[in-house]
Amino acid sequence: MEQERTNRNCPLWGTETCARLNMRACRGCPAEDKDARECDFIRDDIDTLYSLLPAGGIHSLFSGEECALCKGEWKRKKESYALFDMGHADPRTTKKKLSLFRNKTYGFAIPLQFGCCRDCRRRFQLIGWLPMLTTIVILGAALLVVAQEPVAQSLRNVWRGLPLVVMVLAALLSWGLGKVFTNALRARFNRHTCMDLRDHPMVQRMMSLGWETIQEGKYPQPVFTRKRLSYGVGTAVPQTAAEPEDAATPQDAAEKNMENGENLD
Ligand SMILES: [Zn+2]
Numbered sequence: 001m002e003q004e005r006t007n008r009n010c011p012l013w014g015t016e017t018c019a020r021l022n023m024r025a026c027r028g029c030p031a032e033d034k035d036a037r038e039c040d041f042i043r044d045d046i047d048t049l050y051s052l053l054p055a056g057g058i059h060s061l062f063s064g065e066e067c068a069l070c071k072g073e074w075k076r077k078k079e080s081y082a083l084f085d086m087g088h089a090d091p092r093t094t095k096k097k098l099s100l101f102r103n104k105t106y107g108f109a110i111p112l113q114f115g116c117c118r119d120c121r122r123r124f125q126l127i128g129w130l131p132m133l134t135t136i137v138i139l140g141a142a143l144l145v146v147a148q149e150p151v152a153q154s155l156r157n158v159w160r161g162l163p164l165v166v167m168v169l170a171a172l173l174s175w176g177l178g179k180v181f182t183n184a185l186r187a188r189f190n191r192h193t194c195m196d197l198r199d200h201p202m203v204q205r206m207m208s209l210g211w212e213t214i215q216e217g218k219y220p221q222p223v224f225t226r227k228r229l230s231y232g233v234g235t236a237v238p239q240t241a242a243e244p245e246d247a248a249t250p251q252d253a254a255e256k257n258m259e260n261g262e263n264l265d
Contacts, residue, residue: 007032011039017046022236049108049233052088054205058112059237061202062228067117068202069194078115082124082222083229084197085111086211109214110234112202114222121224123189128221130185131178138177142170186219197222 005018007026011034012018021042023029031039061068066075069082090107145151146163155162186195194200197220198213213220229235 005029010034011036012043015043017043019236019239020046020050021233022231024231046233048090048092049088049110052091052108052209052211053110054202054209057238058110058202058206058234062113062115063237064115066115067120068114069116069120069200071190071192071194076117076119079118080116080121080224080226081228082114082116082121082224083111084114084220084222085109085214086203086206087214088209088211091210106212106214110211111229111232112206113228113235114197114200116224120193123193123195124222125224127182127186127189127195127219130182131175134178134181135171135174138174139167139170142167195219 004025004027005013005023007013010018010026010029010031012021012031013026017039018031021029021031026032031042034042062081065077067078068075070076086109087106088108088110089105092107146155146166152163155166159165189195197203198207203213215221
């Protein structure tokens with residue numbers, strides 16, 4: 001889609017900062033209606049953010065045709081994107097706020113967009129669903145058994161609260177089994193797919209530069225989309241490495257997916 005950056009009066013128009021902001025249009029850009037001084041602050045922000053990124057940039061994750069999550073020599077063809085945000089404390093202002101408190105303040109946030117093949121996406125999605133599936137199956141089965149009047153009666157004969165205790169035990173069991181199944185399956189998938197995004201070489205490089213995963217929890221789960229985010233900071237492909245027409249805004253991606261009857265979540 002044609003980018004409409006037409007405001008040549010903007011102090012940032014056509015500059016490297018404009019390319020790095022990578023907005024679809026001047027309208028809605030952070031620099032819209034800003035004077036030269038305010039634009040200098042924006043340039044300073046963007047320069048600081050880029051100084052914190054790995055030297056080669058992050059576009060290699062999404063600009064190629066191969067899956068960025070496949071392990072081993074042979075990578076499958078990408079057919080979607082796995083999105084995952086990382087945050088960095090702004091070294092100029094927020095250092096003091098980073099402490100033991102969980103509720104951290106990030107000066108910068110940037111989306112990592114991993115080109116992803118069908119197999120890798122399915123593995124992540126299965127891992128995401130497995131705990132809930134296990135819970136539904138085990139709790140459902142327990143409920144079916146306890147709801148049988150003869151069973152319920154014989155349990156109540158032992159103690160009035162026993163049917164409830166059985167259900168609580170079933171809930172605990174499904175939670176525990178869900179964890180066991182998920183860990184076992186993740187370890188198996190991990191031979192072919194980088195299931196722990198924190199182990200990915202790009203994420204490792206980012207973490208060594210002070211970036212953190214914004215999502216809490218041991219294994220961050222990416223969000224999958226058919227079309228990648230193509231506007232905004234961190235989504236630009238440098239001119240020298242420009243990719244063919246394969247870009248859309250999140251809205252476009254959602255519409256496109258609905259048209260195709262696809263739901264990747
Ligand atoms: Zn893959």
